Amino acid sequence: MTDQSQLHRQLLDRMTANGSLRTEPWKQAAAAVPRHEFLRGGFFRLVTGSVPTAWESVREGDEGWLEGCYADESLVTQIAGTIVPEDIRGQIMRQPTSSSTVPSLVLRMLEDLQVEPGAKVLEIGTGTGYSTAVLCARLGEENVTSIEYDEDVAARARTALGHAGMYPTLVTGDGLLGHGEGAPFDRIIATCGVRTIPDAWIEQTRPGGLILATVGGWLGSSELARLTVHDDGTASGPLLGGGVSFMLARPHMPPPLGLLPDFSEGKEREAVIGADVLDNWTSRFVAKSSVPGAQRLTLPRDGRTEDVLIDAESGSWAALYEDGGRWAVRQDGSGALWDAVEEQLGRWHAAGSPVLEEFTVSVTPHGQTIRW
Incomplete structure (x- = not known):
């Protein structure tokens, strides 16, 4: 076996072992398609420990190129909408826009x-x-x-x-x-x-x-x-x-936030649910349906870090911070974003916090709904 054939076989074995590749027809199809043929333009590799995130190009023939092609990993192939690996020597600190x-x-x-x-x-x-x-x-x-x-x-x-x-x-x-x-x-x-x-x-x-x-x-x-x-x-x-x-x-990408509002304004109250709930994948998925236009960012303020939800279209926002084990929230704008999140998560918890596999998506002429 050539090195490429061996790497391909190892990838197929890994996908079979982890349950991704389950039936013989798809095993044969995957075996018939060498991934490196679709990555001859190279890919971008994350620069370990870079802050802000940086990428370096890996081109065909570079050390690690073939091994990378057969790694069970997503490989960035375009950055900032136009930049491909052959355009870069060194590092680039822009957002990925296409990948394998x-x-x-x-x-x-x-x-x-x-x-x-x-x-x-x-x-x-x-x-x-x-x-x-x-x-x-x-x-x-x-x-x-x-x-x-x-x-x-x-x-x-x-x-x-x-x-x-x-x-x-x-x-x-x-x-x-x-x-x-x-x-x-x-x-x-x-x-x-x-x-x-x-x-x-x-x-x-x-x-x-x-x-x-x-x-x-x-x-x-x-x-x-x-x-x-x-x-x-x-x-x-x-x-x-x-x-x-x-x-x-x-x-479907989010709009630019533009000029941020003054987060010192707004009405403050004790939060029933803290912003740390958004660190969990499932509860974040549940929360997003109640505030579909909101984006999340973190900002330093008065010696602490605040979690902020902001809806660029409506101008509504909610800023949360933890103090002595308690969470507080300030909100302003046409909609109380964190009130909506707490209400949605409260219903989900009351239902026993069902896992996402118990959710159903329905699409009608009136729109899309996701229910558990």
């Missing part, structure tokens, strides 16, 4: 998609093209359509897929609009996060078909949902759990 998803998550999601032979699949977010290639290996390129928002990312994926001899239908555009020309689809799978399931995805999925997507928000907690589309044009289904996180689709 953790292979075990890719295969877990493909398994959870519950496809049958010949199923027609729409993938939202082509990325490097790796997951697209695995879909082609399993279902045939004629049954796979993939949409990528970023033209440069789409061009690199098209090239990589072509080198692999795979020619699915590739579309450059807004994946939130789906691809009406190819509808209806048996399955839609999204490799970007969304705040709400777009209507177009439901309209373009045949009744009985499935949509697999990560639903989240701006508080940094999200979950994978599998929705069945019904005859009446609605969709519903469970959260699958596991703490799945993707970069949000660019149109």
Whole structure:
């Protein structure tokens, strides 16, 4: 076995052992797609201990490049919307905007998609093209359509897929609009996060078909949902759990906060629930549905650190701090954000704090609801 073949086999073994890769058809598909072919443009590696976060490029042929390609890790492939590894020597301190998803998550999601032979699949977010290639290996390129928002990312994926001899239908555009020309689809799978399931995805999925997507928000907690589309044009289904996180689709990214308000104003009271509840993934997911427009930040104030929720659109905010084992909250604006969080978490606790796998997502013409 060559080094590459051995690394590939080890990755497949790890995914099988951790339960991500469960059935023989997907094992064969994953075995047919060498991940390094979709990372020949390199990737960015986190600089250990960097503050603020810094990234350094790892290019094909660099030490650790091939091993990195077959690590069961997410690999950043673009920073700040345009910068790729070949553009950088040294370090860069900007925000990642595109990545190659953790292979075990890719295969877990493909398994959870519950496809049958010949199923027609729409993938939202082509990325490097790796997951697209695995879909082609399993279902045939004629049954796979993939949409990528970023033209440069789409061009690199098209090239990589072509080198692999795979020619699915590739579309450059807004994946939130789906691809009406190819509808209806048996399955839609999204490799970007969304705040709400777009209507177009439901309209373009045949009744009985499935949509697999990560639903989240701006508080940094999200979950994978599998929705069945019904005859009446609605969709519903469970959260699958596991703490799945993707970069949000660019149109669903939070707005800039702009000039911050004066956090010394507002009405102060003792908080029933402290801000430390937002450090927990599940309770943060529960809380975000009560304040869907809120973002979280921490600020130094009067020798202490305050946790702040702020809704840039409404101007509402809540600032919390701990003093002597008690939490206090100041709030101002058109909506009392922390009142809403405490009410939502109170209902969840009263129900026995159900785990996320007990939650159900429903989408109707009136909007999206998540219930336990």
